[in-house]
Amino acid sequence: xxxxxxxxxxxxxxxxxxxxxxxxxxxxxxxxxxxxxxxxxxxxxxxxxxxxxxxxxxxxxxxxxxxxxxxxxxxxxxxxxxxxxxxxxxxxxxxxxxxxxxxxxxxxxxxxxxxxxxxxxxxxxxxxxxxxxxxxxxxxxxxxxxxxxxxxxxxxxxxxxxxxxxxx
Amino acid sequence: xxxxxxxxxxxxxxxxxxxxxxxxxxxxxxxxxxxxxxxxxxxxxxxxxxxxxxxxxxxxxxxxxxxxxxxxxxxxxxxxxxxxxxxxxxxxxxxxxxxxxxxxxxxxxxxxxxxxxxxxxxxxxxx
Numbered sequence: 001x002x003x004x005x006x007x008x009x010x011x012x013x014x015x016x017x018x019x020x021x022x023x024x025x026x027x028x029x030x031x032x033x034x035x036x037x038x039x040x041x042x043x044x045x046x047x048x049x050x051x052x053x054x055x056x057x058x059x060x061x062x063x064x065x066x067x068x069x070x071x072x073x074x075x076x077x078x079x080x081x082x083x084x085x086x087x088x089x090x091x092x093x094x095x096x097x098x099x100x101x102x103x104x105x106x107x108x109x110x111x112x113x114x115x116x117x118x119x120x121x122x123x124x125x126x127x128x129x130x131x132x133x134x135x136x137x138x139x140x141x142x143x144x145x146x147x148x149x150x151x152x153x154x155x156x157x158x159x160x161x162x163x164x165x166x167x168x
Numbered sequence: 169x170x171x172x173x174x175x176x177x178x179x180x181x182x183x184x185x186x187x188x189x190x191x192x193x194x195x196x197x198x199x200x201x202x203x204x205x206x207x208x209x210x211x212x213x214x215x216x217x218x219x220x221x222x223x224x225x226x227x228x229x230x231x232x233x234x235x236x237x238x239x240x241x242x243x244x245x246x247x248x249x250x251x252x253x254x255x256x257x258x259x260x261x262x263x264x265x266x267x268x269x270x271x272x273x274x275x276x277x278x279x280x281x282x283x284x285x286x287x288x289x290x291x292x293x294x295x
Contacts, residue, residue, distance in 0.1 A: 060183060091195060091281045094191050094192055101184055101256075146257075147256035163263055
């Protein structure tokens with residue numbers, strides 16, 4: 001990790017770090033509607049990882065059953081009209097299950113922010129103990145923002161319009 | 169006419185999304201579908217199999233979808249493979265960056281089976 005020389009005015013640096021942490025807490029509170037404290041962070045991380053795991057398991061189970069229904073109809077040589085009706089329902093199940101992907105991405109984003117907070121706290125403690133300077137914050141890819149909030153996200157028509165206008 | 173026996177590679181770090189896209193493609197009649205969980209994993213598969221289409225997420229590690237697209241377009245053996253990004257990344261700068269790197273089409277999540285079919289037709293032709 002790139003390191004930069006510890007500046008003389010550590011107090012100002014500590015205040016800037018505290019401000020950054022408070023801003024992160026506000027961002028996470030706004031996204032999750034939960035007030036986080038430094039003590040609750042490890043527990044919050046475990047809870048979120050558990051949500052990720054259990055929603056994935058349940059969604060995969062739903063998808064497997066939907067596929068099984070579709071296959072059973074084909075194997076039993078069910079009539080075309082019935083097969084078509086059921087396939088349409090199975091398709092809707094697939095579409096609905098994509099919630100888990102977006103939920104998972106939002107949770108990963110929050111987990112990343114919790115991790116950032118942990119890193120900032122460590123930096124604060126390093127500054128306070130004058131250990132080895134301050135590591136620079138890792139660079140974030142500006143193109144990787146994850147899903148936008150539902151009421152702000154563009155729909156496929158908006159995307160198609162941007163795609164047609166964009167130059168290759 | 170589109171050959172539904174073509175090899176298709178789908179790339180996403182979420183198992184549920186791989187299952188969904190695989191399921192929809194099979195409902196559309198495509199049979200040979202491989203899966204990869206990252207851009208890096210996809211590149212390894214591309215070395216060994218000739219794919220006629222790649223459908224990829226963007227936000228993955230190691231190697232995200234845009235990086236995978238750049239690698240595919242860089243290689244003379246793979247540069248002509250149609251590649252569609254299926255992603256939650258939806259800001260104008262994402263679309264511009266993807267188009268600049270030669271993406272064939274762009275689907276934003278959440279998507280419907282009809283949208284996927286529409287984009288496949290746009291890229292491959294009618295089926």
